[in-house]
Amino acid sequence: xxxGSGLESLVDQTISVITNDGRNIVGLLKGFDQAxxxxxxxxxxxxxxTKEGVQQLVLGLYIIRGDNVSIVGELxxxxxxxxxxxxxxxxxxxxxxx
Amino acid sequence: xxxxxxxxxxxGHPMLVELKSGETYNGHLVxxxxxxxxxxxxxxxxxxxxxxxxxxxxxxxRGILLSIFGSQMSxxxxxxxxxxxxxxxxQEESKTRADRKPPGVGRGRGRGRxxxxxxxxxxxxxxxxxxxxxxxxxxxxxxxxxSGRTGSSRxxxxxx
Amino acid sequence: xxxxxxxxxxxxxxxxxxxxxxxxxxxTLHSVDQYLNIKLENTRVVDQDKYPHMLSVRNCFIRxxxxxxxxxxxxxxxxxxxxxxTRREARGG
Numbered sequence: 558x559x560x561g562s563g564l565e566s567l568v569d570q571t572i573s574v575i576t577n578d579g580r581n582i583v584g585l586l587k588g589f590d591q592a593x594x595x596x597x598x599x600x601x602x603x604x605x606x607t608k609e610g611v612q613q614l615v616l617g618l619y620i621i622r623g624d625n626v627s628i629v630g631e632l633x634x635x636x637x638x639x640x641x642x643x644x645x646x647x648x649x650x651x652x653x654x655x
Numbered sequence: 656x657x658x659x660x661x662x663x664x665x666x667g668h669p670m671l672v673e674l675k676s677g678e679t680y681n682g683h684l685v686x687x688x689x690x691x692x693x694x695x696x697x698x699x700x701x702x703x704x705x706x707x708x709x710x711x712x713x714x715x716x717r718g719i720l721l722s723i724f725g726s727q728m729s730x731x732x733x734x735x736x737x738x739x740x741x742x743x744x745x746q747e748e749s750k751t752r753a754d755r756k757p758p759g760v761g762r763g764r765g766r767g768r769x770x771x772x773x774x775x776x777x778x779x780x781x782x783x784x785x786x787x788x789x790x791x792x793x794x795x796x797x798x799x800x801x802s803g804r805t806g807s808s809r810x811x812x813x814x815x
Numbered sequence: 816x817x818x819x820x821x822x823x824x825x826x827x828x829x830x831x832x833x834x835x836x837x838x839x840x841x842x843t844l845h846s847v848d849q850y851l852n853i854k855l856e857n858t859r860v861v862d863q864d865k866y867p868h869m870l871s872v873r874n875c876f877i878r879x880x881x882x883x884x885x886x887x888x889x890x891x892x893x894x895x896x897x898x899x900x901t902r903r904e905a906r907g908g
Contacts, residue, residue: 578677587661588660594659596661618725619723619724619725622723624719
């Protein structure tokens, strides 16, 4: 990540967003603003469960409202390609309680 | 690109809007403002668990209640098949339970038609194109229930 | 502004950020902004077996509004300096 505290350095990169309701959405960052509203293109949701592997749901072009964003992570595609999603088991993340 | 500019650009297009409460609204975006308040037309509201639908001609939603906007531009055919299956299932269910009431959100403004989740509106979703200018509208995304959040078994996403 | 300045002084240090969804992320503090949004580098989730959701994330942006605690390195706390800064802030200058 380069300088600056915003999300400029992540534009056009694949990011992994964790929302306040505990969802994990992965896509290309196309834009953002001061309020952390986010434009995600070619996005999909990764649904974690303890009973089966990670399910990926295709979403498409999305805007996520900033006050629903917890974490924006830069997805390391190299690391990600080595993950076997079908073997990952986990509880869904808890929602954020303010 | 700024999120609010994209939203402005989406005016006139079909979109999916999810509220923080979990309900989803599918409709055509008529207008929006800098607070993300939005006006939708020809709306289908889907309950949080994805198994109840309501139709309303117009709907105005405060921006602060929203969590996610989606265009339905990259949905695959498989999603549409899922949606059709869900609708078939709901139609069967509604034959046995014709006394469902719509949620407060539909009645509050006094404009939502009080339909009992019956076959008529459900068929409307299935045809999709009849009132949506040929593009069609999908039902909301199901988030599943306590059994998990796979969303695939109950909710459908699609476009006509 | 006190906390903003304080966190800016901690840039480069190793911190653990605990979120309001119980997730705890450890990493090097890269930057902070006026909303106390935090950017971390070389991140790892503290309990990765329980939370494998960020296995392929090494750098992340955390929204200030979801931070519950920031665990600081002991050597990053200069109590005298904090006292002075707090008094200065309280006097309005």
